[in-house]
Amino acid sequence: MPTEPTEQQPPAAHGPVEVRRSDRRRRTVSAYREGDRTIVLIPARMSKAEERRWVTAMLDRLAAKEAKRSVPGGDTELAERAGRLSERYFEGRARPGSVRWVTNQNTRWGSCTPAEGTIRLSHRLRGMPEYVVDYVLCHELAHLLVPGHGPDFWRLLEAYPRTERARGYLEGVAATARTPDVPPDVTDDEEV
Structure with a gap:
């Protein structure tokens, strides 16, 4: 039977922390965010x-995981990045009207609407290596100049030197997501 949750005073950056002890939990500690609060689950x-040590460790782990997922500057930084990539690889010819992160693309890494000049990148790219995000941006920028995926498009995209490496990385991520027997690459459970 779970015991009463206890409040701990965490470092200010983490917000309130609730520790929940469980008689059923024997060997693992886990943590997750619930609104502005962090819940840490520990053995009773x-x-x-040990509780203090694990709470600190789990707060650090969650913060690192969240930092990895976030991209500083959001849409503004992304648009500036696209502008720099256009200058470097497309002689500034690819000029998007807007570039932004979106959360409604779960089967594509990015999309481009050339008629409107809009580029959207999936939030799933956050935390991936910079060269991968740059590749997806270059891919979408190339669509502003050449619609479709014909030979002219791929010739244009050859300007980005890490195209093949980035495509391989994304193919690996997609294959892992389709493979049910592969455990998630990051877990919040930790052996005690």
């Missing part, structure tokens, strides 16, 4: 000293 038998 854990000492107060």
Whole structure:
């Protein structure tokens, strides 16, 4: 039977922390965000000293995971980045009207509407290596100049030197997502 949750005073950046002890939990500690609060699940038998150590460790782990997912500057930084890539690889000819992150693209990495000059990148790219995000941006910028995926499009995209490497990375991510037997690459559960 779970014991009463306890409040801990965390470092200010983390917000309130609720520790939930469970008699059923034997060997794992996990943590997740619930609104502005962090919930840390621990075995009931854990000492107060172990609790403090694990709470600190799990807060650090969550913060690192969240930092990896976020991209500083959001849409403004993304648009500036697209502008720099256009200058470098397309002689400034690809000029999008807007470039932004979106959360409604779960089967594509990015999309472009040449008639409107809009580029949208999936939030799933956040936290991926910069060269991968740059590749997807270059791919969508190239669509502003050449619609479709014909030979002219791929010739234009050859200007970005890490195209093949980035495509391989994205293919690997997609294959992993389709493989049910592969465990998630990051877990919030930790052996005690």
